Amino acid sequence: MKLLILTIMAQWFLYKCPQDPLQVTSYMSVSGTPACEDGPCLCAIYAEVSSGYPVLTSALKDEVITALVSLNGTTNARMKCAPGGGCDSAPCCC
Numbered sequence: 001m002k003l004l005i006l007t008i009m010a011q012w013f014l015y016k017c018p019q020d021p022l023q024v025t026s027y028m029s030v031s032g033t034p035a036c037e038d039g040p041c042l043c044a045i046y047a048e049v050s051s052g053y054p055v056l057t058s059a060l061k062d063e064v065i066t067a068l069v070s071l072n073g074t075t076n077a078r079m080k081c082a083p084g085g086g087c088d089s090a091p092c093c094c
Contacts, residue, residue, distance in 0.1 A: 013054045015042045021064050024053040039081035040071040047076065 012034050013027035020026055021042055029052060030058055036043035045064060047054035054060075067077035 005063045009018055010046060010048045012044050012046050014044050017042070021068065022056065022061050027054050029054075036073070036078035036079065036080045038073060039079050041074075041080050041082050042068060043080035045077050 011028050012032070014030050014034055015021060015024050016028055027045060029049070030044070034044045042064065045054060047056065047058065047060055049055065056064075063074045064077045067074050067079055071079065073079040
């Protein structure tokens with residue numbers, strides 16, 4: 001009898017603003033951990049990978065929504081400051 005070992009791959013994905021943060025095509029994969037500072041804007045998520053896209057489980061979607069509503073990052077949803085506008089300004093997208 002052979003033992004099958006399944007490795008679940010997970011990685012960081014940068015958010016492509018201003019796309020829908022709950023759609024897999026709104027993210028691009030990156031190697032390593034992205035430089036996300038604390039701020040009010042979605043920066044990146046950490047997720048399992050399927051066909052080059054993040055797997056957006058219900059739990060991960062809830063975590064993204066929590067981060068966006070609370071303006072605070074979570075374990076798997078990192079936030080950043082608005083480009084060129086500082087951490088207290090909007091809009092968050094480029």
